[in-house]
Amino acid sequence: MRNIIPAKFSFEDVTTIPVSLATAYVDLYNKKLHGLDLKWPTETANQGKYAGKPSSCLVALALWDNSVSLAFRLLKRSATDFPTAIQLTKLSGFSPIITTASLKHTEFWGNQYAISSTVTQQTRNDLLVPDGHLITVLNLTITKSSDVSRIQVSGIPGLPQNNELLEPPYSKLSLLLEQGAIIPNRMYDTTQKALLLESKQGNFVVGSRSIPVPGSGQLLVKVLAAGLNPLDWKIQKYGVLVNNYPAVLGSDIAGEVEAIGEGVTAFSKGDRVFAQGPFVSDFAGFQQYALTHAATTAKIPAKTSFEDAATIPVALTAAYVGLYNKKPHGLGLKWPTEIANQGKYAGKPIIVLGGASSVGQLLSGFSPIITTASLKHTDFLQSLGATNVLDRNLSTDVLKAQVSELTRAPIDIVYDAISSSVTQQAGNDLLVPGGHLITVVYLTITKSNDVNHIQVLGILGLPQNKELVESLYAKLSLLLEQDAIIVLGDGIDGVVGGLQKLQNDQVSGVKLVARPWEG
Numbered sequence: 001m002r003n004i005i006p007a008k009f010s011f012e013d014v015t016t017i018p019v020s021l022a023t024a025y026v027d028l029y030n031k032k033l034h035g036l037d038l039k040w041p042t043e044t045a046n047q048g049k050y051a052g053k054p055s056s057c058l059v060a061l062a063l064w065d066n067s068v069s070l071a072f073r074l075l076k077r078s079a080t081d082f083p084t085a086i087q088l089t090k091l092s093g094f095s096p097i098i099t100t101a102s103l104k105h106t107e108f109w110g111n112q113y114a115i116s117s118t119v120t121q122q123t124r125n126d127l128l129v130p131d132g133h134l135i136t137v138l139n140l141t142i143t144k145s146s147d148v149s150r151i152q153v154s155g156i157p158g159l160p161q162n163n164e165l166l167e168p169p170y171s172k173l174s175l176l177l178e179q180g181a182i183i184p185n186r187m188y189d190t191t192q193k194a195l196l197l198e199s200k201q202g203n204f205v206v207g208s209r210s211i212p213v214p215g216s217g218q219l220l221v222k223v224l225a226a227g228l229n230p231l232d233w234k235i236q237k238y239g240v241l242v243n244n245y246p247a248v249l250g251s252d253i254a255g256e257v258e259a260i261g262e263g264v265t266a267f268s269k270g271d272r273v274f275a276q277g278p279f280v281s282d283f284a285g286f287q288q289y290a291l292t293h294a295a296t297t298a299k300i301p302a303k304t305s306f307e308d309a310a311t312i313p314v315a316l317t318a319a320y321v322g323l324y325n326k327k328p329h330g331l332g333l334k335w336p337t338e339i340a341n342q343g344k345y346a347g348k349p350i351i352v353l354g355g356a357s358s359v360g361q362l363l364s365g366f367s368p369i370i371t372t373a374s375l376k377h378t379d380f381l382q383s384l385g386a387t388n389v390l391d392r393n394l395s396t397d398v399l400k401a402q403v404s405e406l407t408r409a410p411i412d413i414v415y416d417a418i419s420s421s422v423t424q425q426a427g428n429d430l431l432v433p434g435g436h437l438i439t440v441v442y443l444t445i446t447k448s449n450d451v452n453h454i455q456v457l458g459i460l461g462l463p464q465n466k467e468l469v470e471s472l473y474a475k476l477s478l479l480l481e482q483d484a485i486i487v488l489g490d491g492i493d494g495v496v497g498g499l500q501k502l503q504n505d506q507v508s509g510v511k512l513v514a515r516p517w518e519g
Contacts, residue, residue, distance in 0.1 A: 005174075006101040019423070024088050041091040042176075049092060087182050088182075130147040142315065159344050190211055192210075192287055192419075195286040195287065195445050195493075199246070200239040201237065201239040207246070209287065213259070216263050217263055218264070218292065219261065219291065220259035221292050222299075222517075224254060225252075225255065227314065228252075228439065232250065232499050249313045251284070252311065254272075254273070254306040257270060267299075272299060273292070278459065286495055300477035315511075316472070320472055323415070324468060329454075329457070335468070335471060350366040350370070351370045351372075351411060351430055353423045354371075355371025355381050355429055369388075370387065370388045371386045372389075372390050373390075373508075377508070410435075411431055412434070413435065413438070414428075415438045416440070419439040429444060433448075434450060435451055437452070
């Protein structure tokens with residue numbers, strides 16, 4: 001009985017299936033004496049046949065009008081060994097399927113329509129209505145009620161009574177796996193390595209935490225690269241944005257899809273993807289597995305590395321929200337993801353203060369694009385589309401003079417990707433009346449009365465950003481272009497030193513990226 005393993009499943013995934021499948025299938029569908037003799041769900045006509053009929057599955061409690069007619073008992077076995085019975089009863093249409101468990105498994109089994117642990121045979125016996133069925137995989141150790149039928153299962157493929165029965169599920173098992181009707185039991189690895197912020201304004205420590213389970217519309221991603229951002233050290237130092245501790249930080253995520261939540265059709269296991277995480281530990285990047293929302297996850301083109309992709313999400317969201325979100329959350333410009341809007345602002349100048357920062361590198365679509373940076377980054381910034389690179393150390397008066405030499409058009413937009421008090425003042429002074437100063441932190445200067453200020457909140461989960469960011473990620477794979485990165489050594493352990501470099505302003509023109517599986 002052989003099957004081809006679908007591409008989206010690993011060898012570890014499929015080794016959780018055979019014994020579980022054989023035992024559960026014999027339990028339910030073998031002829032009387034050897035099983036319950038239900039209709040085979042491998043036949044399309046039988047799927048959903050028992051809709052509305054309750055099942056107590058995998059030592060589960062299933063109550064419907066105080067009636068239980070079917071119970072499984074797994075004596076001295078972990079319920080993690082037999083997840084397939086839950087999935088088969090679902091395929092046959094049993095409802096409800098409810099079960100008891102150690103609550104640490106709630107998310108896993110909740111995602112597969114049940115929770116699992118062991119209970120006593122006596123409890124199973126006492127729950128059943130007269131003529132109900134108690135199914136065990138070992139010898140009966142109780143005196144059962146005389147009006148309860150008992151079946152002991154031998155889910156061994158070589159037994160004569162099982163041979164005919166087990167051929168149908170195995171002949172269609174690859175298809176059932178592809179369709180998600182059978183889901184591998186991934187509880188063999190439930191913890192992961194993570195960088196934990198112990199408490200508000202506390203220390204970072206390397207520890208372990210549970211691997212989250214994707215819910216509806218979500219993906220579980222094996223994090224192979226995680227970008228560092230200045231906000232990460234600011235959260236630790238100032239105790240902002242995060243309320244629940246210990247916390248995991250890291251908003252730039254790139255890796256491979258490990259598991260897929262309900263309703264997700266655009267991704268498959270093994271897809272190379274990147275995403276921005278909100279400030280919620282299960283969605284954070286400084287750990288080995290993280291959840292992402294499928295609607296704001298993009299596939300990585302083959303030519304782009306995980307490290308490259310991990311430099312993009314946070315910077316892209318901040319730049320995109322600042323320019324294209326509706327007022328007052330952004331400037332309200334036309335979305336460049338729409339073909340009709342591409343090149344719409346040709347001839348309109350923009351100044352980017354801090355063009356070598358991660359945010360500054362991702363702005364485009366205007367002409368001329370004038371940016372300030374360390375001049376050693378001139379070639380790189382021009383390769384991204386900057387038309388002119390000016391020294392970031394110029395005084396405001398000299399900067400204004402040099403801008404005037406480059407363009408006679410009024411300066412209506414300054415995007416301050418640094419947003420220190422010095423750069424904010426320079427941006428304010430460069431603008432014409434009615435111009436717009438966009439900053440990535442709160443304003444620390446007294447701006448001119450005739451200058452408009454927009455503070456960018458490039459946070460993925462904000463309601464005002466949802467439609468805009470989802471439209472961007474839908475086309476993001478086509479927009480990938482990034483070359484300047486530094487990969488940190490020591491995996492997660494290297495993040496703390498990298499954040500210290502960011503705090504000390506020792507990073508310019510590059511993006512720090514960690515690999516959580518190293519070290």
